[in-house]
Amino acid sequence: MAKSFACKDIGMQCNFQTRANTEEELMQRIAAHAKKAHNMASIDAGTMSKVKAAIREV
Numbered sequence: 251m252a253k254s255f256a257c258k259d260i261g262m263q264c265n266f267q268t269r270a271n272t273e274e275e276l277m278q279r280i281a282a283h284a285k286k287a288h289n290m291a292s293i294d295a296g297t298m299s300k301v302k303a304a305i306r307e308v
C-alpha cells in the first residue's frame with residue numbers, strides 16, 4: 251500500500267499530488283512542496299491535521 255495526497259483535497263487551488271510508501275516520506279514531499287509552492291516555511295498544526303486527514307491509501 252502506498253499513501254497519496256493531493257493539495258486540492260485540503261481546498262488548495264493547486265494541482266499538486268504526490269505519493270510515497272510511508273507517511274514520513276509523504277510528509278517530507280508535502281513539506282517540500284508547501285515551502286516551494288505555497289511559501290510555507292513550515293506546516294502549521296492546523297494545516298498538518300488537514301493534510302493528515304486527506305492522506306489516502308492507494
Ligand SMILES: [Zn+2]
Pocket residue numbers: 257262264265266283287288
Ligand atoms: Zn500545492
